[in-house]
Amino acid sequence: MISSAQLHLDEVRLTPKSRLADQDINKVPFGKVFTDHIFVAEYANGQWVKTSIEPYGNAPMSYSVSALHYGQTIFEGMKAYRSAKDNILLFRPYENFHRMNKSAIRMAMPEVPEELFMGGLIELLKIDKGWVPSDEYGSLYIRPFLIATDEAIGVRPSETYKFVIIMAPAGKYYAEPLRVLIESSYFRSTEGGVGFVKNGGNYGRSLYPTILAQKKGYQQVIWTDSKTHQYVEESGTMNLMFVIDNKVITPGLEDTILAGITRDTVLKLARLWGYDVEERKVSIKEVIAAHENGSLKEAFGTGTAATIAHIQTIGYNDKDYKLPAIEDRKFSPKVDETLRSIRKGRIEDTFGWMEKVC
Numbered sequence: 001m002i003s004s005a006q007l008h009l010d011e012v013r014l015t016p017k018s019r020l021a022d023q024d025i026n027k028v029p030f031g032k033v034f035t036d037h038i039f040v041a042e043y044a045n046g047q048w049v050k051t052s053i054e055p056y057g058n059a060p061m062s063y064s065v066s067a068l069h070y071g072q073t074i075f076e077g078m079k080a081y082r083s084a085k086d087n088i089l090l091f092r093p094y095e096n097f098h099r100m101n102k103s104a105i106r107m108a109m110p111e112v113p114e115e116l117f118m119g120g121l122i123e124l125l126k127i128d129k130g131w132v133p134s135d136e137y138g139s140l141y142i143r144p145f146l147i148a149t150d151e152a153i154g155v156r157p158s159e160t161y162k163f164v165i166i167m168a169p170a171g172k173y174y175a176e177p178l179r180v181l182i183e184s185s186y187f188r189s190t191e192g193g194v195g196f197v198k199n200g201g202n203y204g205r206s207l208y209p210t211i212l213a214q215k216k217g218y219q220q221v222i223w224t225d226s227k228t229h230q231y232v233e234e235s236g237t238m239n240l241m242f243v244i245d246n247k248v249i250t251p252g253l254e255d256t257i258l259a260g261i262t263r264d265t266v267l268k269l270a271r272l273w274g275y276d277v278e279e280r281k282v283s284i285k286e287v288i289a290a291h292e293n294g295s296l297k298e299a300f301g302t303g304t305a306a307t308i309a310h311i312q313t314i315g316y317n318d319k320d321y322k323l324p325a326i327e328d329r330k331f332s333p334k335v336d337e338t339l340r341s342i343r344k345g346r347i348e349d350t351f352g353w354m355e356k357v358c
């Protein structure tokens, strides 16, 4: 059971009419339908001053708030699952809590206390637990975020903030294995920048190169390092992994890469199962050479939204490199199946990843 003490809420306003009955939560598109309620905590004068649970709706906010102009905005992405025994479980939520505060420090924002992050989330989940899908691939996607709310034009840290949690039922993220393009002109982040934090700007800047790749028939780009474009970094909202021979290889955690919680989870399983794991620079040359000599067995992305997204084709320099069929892959399908079984409570959670909420 989750350890945070119960949070005292200053205000609880429940919706007069739940929207749950109007939705098939096992079938809704990702990120478009939100649960009935949200959690909000307000920060002013150097402290957290108010907490509430309110009906989901439009934010009462001025067009001048600094988050909209200067990008002082960070977020997290995490999930709750409904187990076979009908319990609501969070997957490694303290990892998201710690990462959120790493982002807050880098973006000159106040850290969110555990009592608010975990306590607010638990209270919200207890109220909206009916929205957690029961399907094999279903989950409740949780989006905690922190935004600067000073009404002021001028580049300086805001003095007021809102920490908000919204939630959306989710099904399978990618229906098909991916075609990804190695990006050699644009870059997502650079050393000394903010690549390792979940700041809104990282995502805004990724859209244009991604659209260019999509016009060429790929779903996502593989970002490369900003200096040489010779080393792969990550892809979309996923970390990248390759299985070459019997080794699981992934780019090491530099400050240009987000330290994915799924990444860490997959590496822990790989080590448990006796795979050699290498966290280090991975060059495009190495990946292409492994493809050509037949030792590149698998490539996939890891992330909360998709869990495992199999990569079928890698595009580079106007050439497509097709990888082995998913049925012939040994590692990533096993990870996917194992994680679903842990989340559903079908097999023992030996790592203690699941936190029971209710």
Ligand SMILES: Cc1ncc(COP(=O)(O)O)c(C=O)c1O
Pocket: 077, 198, 234, 235, 236, 237, 238, 239, 258, 259, 260, 261, 262, 263, 302, 303, 304, 305
């Ligand atoms: C840029 C980026 N990389 C990687 C990931 C994967 O991280 P996680 O496994 O914690 O979801 C995400 C998603 O949060 C992301 O936005």
